[in-house]
Amino acid sequence: MPDSLALYAGIGCRKGCDAAQLSALLSQTLERHGLPLSAVRALASIAGKAREPGLLALAGQLQVPLLVFDVASLEDLQPLLSHRSAIAFAHSGCWGVAESAALAAARQVEGRCALRVTRQVSGPATLALAWRG
Template identity: 60%
Template sequence: MQPGAALPALYAGFGCRRGCPADTLEALLRQALDTLGLPLSAIAGIASIELKADEAGLHELADRLARPLQLFSPAQLQPFEPLLSHRSATAFAHSGCWGVAESTALALAYQAQGTALLLLPRLTLGPATLALACSR
C-alpha cells in the first residue's frame, strides 16, 4: 500500500468448530492481513453465522478488536452463494450455508457498503476459517 493511501474497509467472516479459541481466530486474521500487507485497523467488522451466537472465541475476538460481531442466518447468506470461491457440502449439512466464512464476510460488506467483493477467499488454521471481503 502506498503511504498516505486510505485503508479499505475490510470485513472478516469466520467459521469455526465449537470451542475454537480467540487466539486461533486472531492468528488467522493477522496471517490474512499480513498476506495483503494491511494492518489490523483495516478491519471494520467481523461476522459469522447465527449458529455461532454462543461461541466464546468469536465474542472474545470482537471485544479484543473493539469491532462489532454481526451474525447472519442461512437465509440472509443464501444470496451470496454465487460469489463463493467453493462450496462445502459439509458446511451446508451443519449450517444450511455453503461457505460460512466467505458468505458472512460478503454479507457484512454488503450490509455496510451496499456492494461486496470477496478480497481473500477462505483460509484455514486448525479449527478456524476466515475470508475477507470489501466493497466493490
C-alpha cells in the same frame, strides 16, 4: 494502503475455537496479503455462532462488532463464493460460512460486496475477507 480501506472478516469455526486461534488466522491472513489490521471494521459469522466465546472475545479485543446472519440471508451470495463446502452445508445449511458472512457484512455496511481474500483455513477455523470492491 488508502485510509478508507474497510475489510469485513467472515469467520467460520468449530465450537470452542478460542480467540487466540482466530486472532492468529486473522493476523496471518492480513500479513500474507499486505493488509492492515486497522482496516478490519467488523467480524461476521452465521447466526448459530452469535454466542461463540472465541468470536466474541476477538471482536472485543479488536473493538469491532460481531455481525451474525441467518442462513436465509446468505443464500443469495452463493454465486460469489470461491468454494462450496459440503461439510459446511451439512453442519450449518450454508455452503461457505466465512465467505458468505464476510460478503454479507460488507454488503450490509457498504451497500455492495466482493471477496478481497478467499477462504483461508487453519485447524478449526476458516476466514475470508470482503470489501466494497
